[in-house]
Amino acid sequence: xxxxxxxxxxxxxIKGFVPxxxxxxxxxxxxxxxxxxxxxxxxxxxxxxxxxxxxxxxxRSVKRRYYRWIEMGVLDEMLAVLAREAxxxxxxxxxxxxxxxxxxxxxxxxxxGPDAQGLGRSRGGLSTKIHAxxxxxxxxxxxxxxxxxxxxxxxxxxxxxxxxxxAMLADKGYDADHLVERIAEIGIGVVIPPxxxxxxxxxxxxxxxxxxxxxxxxxxxxxxxxxxATRYDKLLANFMGFVKLAAIAIWLK
Numbered sequence: 001x002x003x004x005x006x007x008x009x010x011x012x013x014i015k016g017f018v019p020x021x022x023x024x025x026x027x028x029x030x031x032x033x034x035x036x037x038x039x040x041x042x043x044x045x046x047x048x049x050x051x052x053x054x055x056x057x058x059x060r061s062v063k064r065r066y067y068r069w070i071e072m073g074v075l076d077e078m079l080a081v082l083a084r085e086a087x088x089x090x091x092x093x094x095x096x097x098x099x100x101x102x103x104x105x106x107x108x109x110x111x112x113g114p115d116a117q118g119l120g121r122s123r124g125g126l127s128t129k130i131h132a133x134x135x136x137x138x139x140x141x142x143x144x145x146x147x148x149x150x151x152x153x154x155x156x157x158x159x160x161x162x163x164x165x166x167a168m169l170a171d172k173g174y175d176a177d178h179l180v181e182r183i184a185e186i187g188i189g190v191v192i193p194p195x196x197x198x199x200x201x202x203x204x205x206x207x208x209x210x211x212x213x214x215x216x217x218x219x220x221x222x223x224x225x226x227x228x229a230t231r232y233d234k235l236l237a238n239f240m241g242f243v244k245l246a247a248i249a250i251w252l253k
Contacts, residue, residue, distance in 0.1 A: 005037050010252040017081055019074060020065075031057075038062045040249060043242045046226025070237050075244040079140070082251040086135035090208070091165035091188070092215040093133045093174065095152050096223075100126035100231040107234035118236025120147030128231050130222070130243055133159040138214030140247040145240040153179065160188075167191050167205075169212045175202075222246050 011033050018032045038056035042049070052059040069075060100119055105126055107117050119126045127148030133141045141163065144155050152173045160168060160183065167189035175195045180202070183190050191209050194202045223229040225246040233239040 006033060006040070006252075011036075013252060014078060014082075014248070017078060019069075019072070035062060035065060039066060039242075039245055043225045043227045043245050043249070046230065046232070066241065067238070070241045075241055075248065078248055079143075079244050079251075082248060083135075083139075083141045086139065086141055087137050088163070088165040089136040090167040090169055090191070090211070091133060091135065091141075091160065091163055092138070092169045092212055093131070093156060093159045094171065094212075094215045094219070095129050095131045095155070096219045097148055098128050098130060098223075098228065098231050099124065100128060100148075102126075104231050104234055104239075116235050116237070118145050118147050118239070120149035122149055128236065128239065130219075130240075131155040131159055132215065132218065133163065134215045134218050135165075136211075136214075138218045139251055140218060143240065143243055143247060145236050145243065157182065164188070167208065169209060169215075171212065218250070221250050225249075 014036075015032065018036070020032055020035075034057060038052055039062070041047070041052065041056055042062075045051075049059045049063045052062060056062070105117075105119065118128055120128070129146050129148045129150055131144040131146065131152070133143075135141055142159055144158060146155060153176050156170075156174050156176075156179050164186075165188055168183050169191045172193045172195050175192050175198070180190050180192065189205070190202075191204050191212075192202075193204060193209065222243065225242070227242045228246050231239050233242070
């Protein structure tokens with residue numbers, strides 16, 4: 001995939017579930033492919049909306065439509081459709097921290113409720129955490145955003161809920177009795193190293209655990225999109241929209 005353009009084969013794969021573009025008297029009201037190219041340019045470049053090249057449309061129109069897509073959950077649906085092709089020989093979960101630009105702060109408090117910003121404060125400054133579940137090849141299935149200080153284990157159940165796999169791989173940050181018992185209860189193999197302070201050290205498949213590097217490689221690919229590597233959006237939903245767009249692009253490669 002180029003920086004700001006879908007290949008023909010990639011467009012053919014997703015055009016069936018992209019809303020809009022219906023014909024009017026003067027032809028299609030919107031060009032869905034150009035619109036997606038515009039969003040990819042934004043995600044890859046990390047540029048401001050007003051820096052969008054004219055060939056990709058008026059930035060104000062693209063921006064408004066992007067926000068409508070966020071409200072409608074369009075990118076969530078697109079990712080869910082692609083995730084139906086997932087190889088669930090095993091499931092991996094993990095998280096990564098994204099530093100927020102100073103311009104990401106300052107959203108109006110009444111806009112979206114008290115948790116709408118999803119920003120955490122620490123010694124490193126403002127940050128957001130991306131929690132991810134990937135399939136055996138390291139392709140994303142589920143993505144959740146939270147303030148940066150949120151503990152990994154707090155989102156673990158949400159990441160795995162409803163997903164059936166032969167085994168689940170995670171680092172020792174996910175070694176909690178309630179999660180291990182829940183995973184084992186639904187018949188999924190547990191591949192999580194036990195914490196040192198456990199009185200009884202649980203056995204796990206050390207060879208299979210080595211495959212967990214695939215989710216780390218996914219995060220590396222995700223952060224090649226500059227608007228994901230640094231958060232500029234004031235609202236968490238708008239930032240996660242670009243995260244999901246980047247995930248869709250990774251599926252389409």
